[in-house]
Amino acid sequence: MNTFKTVALVAGAAASVFAVSACSTDSATDSADETTAASQSSHEGHEGHGAGGHEHDHPEDGGPAPAGIEEAENPTYPVGEEVILTADHMPGMDGAPATVSGAFKTYIYAVTYTPTDGGDPVVDHKWVVHEELDNVGDERLADGATAVMNAEHMSGMKGAEATIVSSTDETVYMVDIDTDEMTMKRHKWVVESEIQPK
Structure with missing residues (x-):
């Protein structure tokens, strides 16, 4: 009888430890899931970047400017200039401080496309520059024209066929952003009308 009680007590203690351990694992997993969900929701589609919940999975470093693009002469905001963004391409961008890391003169397009990775169509994505489009020559593309993109601003973009929604020849900028x-x-990219002095 004493032996039976001892075994029962040890088994009960082990079950309690397991239950506590399982709770804390579930809690940590739930917390991680909530963090992931919050992170994803903060990148869901906004005007200018997507529709149907397309996520903003921009790389942390966008990489160098595309080959062949011409640097702007005497841009309003030269490289190294601190500015305030007025673009609303993604959550947290409008009003964010930024530093200009490149200024270029080219044709810039807002485009609609379906990602190659099966994501929802992206409507009125701002922006893709002329040098990020395949075999389009030197002339500005008309609204409604189509072209295959070389740009890889977001997953599923490279190789997708884009339809030109609108275009501009404003100075276009690469920027460094560091906010919460x-x-x-x-x-x-951001165009000059989406920037103001700091």
Whole structure:
């Protein structure tokens, strides 16, 4: 009888430890899931970048400017200038401080496309520059024209066929952004009308 009680007590203690351990594992997993969900929701589609919940999975470093793009002469905001963004391409961008990391003169397009990775269509994505489009020559593309993109601003973009929604020939900028909401180097792109002096 004493032996039976001892075995029962040991088994009960082990079950309690297991239950506590399982609770804390579930709690940590739940917390991680909540953090992931919060992170994903903060990148869901906004005007200018997507529809149907397309996520903003921009790389932390956008990489160098595309080959062949021409640097702007005497841009309003030269490289190294601190500015305030007025673009609303993604959550946390409008009003964010940024530093100019490149200034270029080219044709810039807002485009609609379906990602190659099966994501929802992206409507009125701002922006893609002329040099990020395949075999389009030197002339500005008309609204409604289509072209295949070389740009890889977000997953599923490279190789997708884009339809031109609108275009501009404003000076276009790469910017470094470092705020509580986002940290990005050489983010592509914002046009001059989406920037104001700091």
